[in-house]
Amino acid sequence: MQIWKGVVSKDYVYVCLEYRPSQDVSTFVKKLKVRSSGKLYQNFPEMRKKLWRLLLGNKL
Known part of the structure; x- marks a missing residue:
């Protein structure tokens, strides 16, 4: 694999x-x-916990 170009928005x-x-x-x-x-x-x-809370509806 070779990355030719990348752009972050x-x-x-x-x-x-x-x-x-x-x-x-x-x-x-x-x-x-x-x-x-x-x-x-x-x-x-800390991102993992925040994403799981979004998915589970703050049940963590």
């Missing part, structure tokens, strides 16, 4: 990248989301 991150044609797009996106969320939670541990 208020609500989105736009990325132009290159990957192997033998790789499924859905599998690639899933791995990318897992890795990026893991990095976010590692750098901002």
